[in-house]
Amino acid sequence: MRLKAIDAAHILSLIGARVGSTDGIQTVDEETKRIIYEQIQELSNMGEAVTADLLREFVEDELFTGHLSSRINFDEAFDNWKKEKLQVEIEKFADYWGIQDMDTLNRSVNLYSDSQPEIIPYIEEINNSVNHEIALNKENKGRLKHIIELGKALSNWMHEIKSRLS
Structure with missing residues (x-):
């Protein structure tokens, strides 16, 4: 058996x-x-x-x-719950970094692949949607420094969030 x-x-x-x-x-x-x-x-x-x-x-x-x-169905409820948790995490990240285009960030997370962690889908569009003034993260002086730090954080965050909630 x-x-x-x-x-x-x-x-x-x-x-x-x-x-x-x-x-x-x-x-x-x-x-x-x-x-x-x-x-x-x-x-x-x-x-x-x-x-x-x-x-x-x-x-x-x-x-x-x-x-x-x-x-x-129980498994469908679990999948829906994970999707809701993922959406909350995406919104928190966007608020922290001042990313205003949530649709693009969502698409980027969905397309992100651990097999190519250096590639962040739609990175230019995400960067263009950043409003440094509304970001909860006030550590960086100036938009350019903020976007540079966002790029570093984005890769780590996407890897973590995809491995945990996908």
Whole structure:
């Protein structure tokens, strides 16, 4: 008998198969909670700590607290939740650096590839949309210095955000 690999998809399917529904809300019993935590810990032990932490946060904040409608599949709810978290992170970054063109920043994040971390899609458009005056980051004197520092920060931030929320 071949053991099924424990990965995020396996855990999502396990949870999805074990959730119940009460008054239109997805619910789990205590035994299912215990199994979910065991599986998430196993995922972490196998070197997937970032994914495990994200799954743990989702089940604790959304499933265990009764925030998930029974009208949506569990894995779809998880994907939507990650997209919302990604959008919040993009907005925070844009506010911090004074990036006004959110659509371009969103497209850039979506197209960014870890295999080519030195390439930031739409970097010129992002730089052109920077308003240094409204940026929360006031460390840099002058727009040019601000954009130079943004370029350094953008690559690291995109790598981190894509690896955590994609």
